């Protein structure tokens with residue numbers, strides 16, 4: 146037996162025997178068991194992950210799977226994105242974002258003006274990414290069998306215009322989500338081309354998924370910060386960090402409490418990635434009023450009110466329920 150398998154067996158044995166270890170895991174995670182001795186806090190044994198992979202995610206909060214999405218699919222996603230940029234298709238609910246460094250007066254119907262699109266659940270060709278069986282089989286290891294696609298993005302990190310605005314501040318994705326438990330949420334982030342330190346790959350702080358959700362706000366950057374790019378306050382800058390360099394089609398799965406961000410794009414190309422945040426269909430919405438998430442709630446509600454509401458009022462959880470799509474199993478409480 147490999148060392149990872151031995152360690153995993155020990156961890157599972159510990160969870161099995163120790164009542165305190167079981168209550169340390171969120172109680173709301175109880176219904177998600179795939180088989181009693183197999184469940185650890187962050188992963189399920191579906192027969193897919195090796196002991197090494199499970200242990201790695203349990204300890205680090207992320208897992209890199211090489212060559213998961215085909216070149217052909219990625220090229221189709223890119224073509225669809227370019228069509229959207231050229232305004233050849235109009236999509237209900239799609240959020241189109243521009244880098245803060247691109248002045249409004251410079252409008253050009255081209256990918257050069259667009260740094261990100263969000264909520265592409267109504268774009269069949271892009272949403273196909275969220276339903277790819279080879280992605281979902283990994284997602285199930287973190288969410289369990291009922292899977293909702295909650296939040297979709299295609300990020301087109303532009304060449305930095307000299308103001309460092311192409312950086313994405315270090316943050317925890319859970320800050321944006323009013324549903325729990327956190328351990329049953331996972332992000333799949335697929336590189337649409339080679340990503341490295343030069344074009345601003347993801348940067349992660351391994352192991353920070355075991356912490357708690359921290360306060361977030363706009364960082365005080367001289368050159369400006371993109372809309373809704375909140376940064377985590379008061380994390381340890383000395384914490385070891387890992388630059389996740391990836392090839393086209395490689396996919397990173399990561400926990401929503403993991404502190405991560407991405408660097409400046411110092412090349413002349415647009416660094417593209419496609420991503421989806423999945424949650425278990427058994428997750429529940431929470432009220433974030435009075436919590437650290439209240440500031441982002443306010444911003445999101447202003448956008449949602451413009452997009453969906455007839456009378457200008459919509460509940461945060463409804464704005465998520467409208468966007469969420471079941472991609473496997475049952476939609477129990479989402």
Ligand SMILES: O=C(O)CCC(=O)C(=O)O
Pocket residue numbers: 298300302313318345405406407418
């Ligand atoms: O793709 C990137 O540069 C960072 C994406 C990210 O962390 C996010 O949008 O939450």
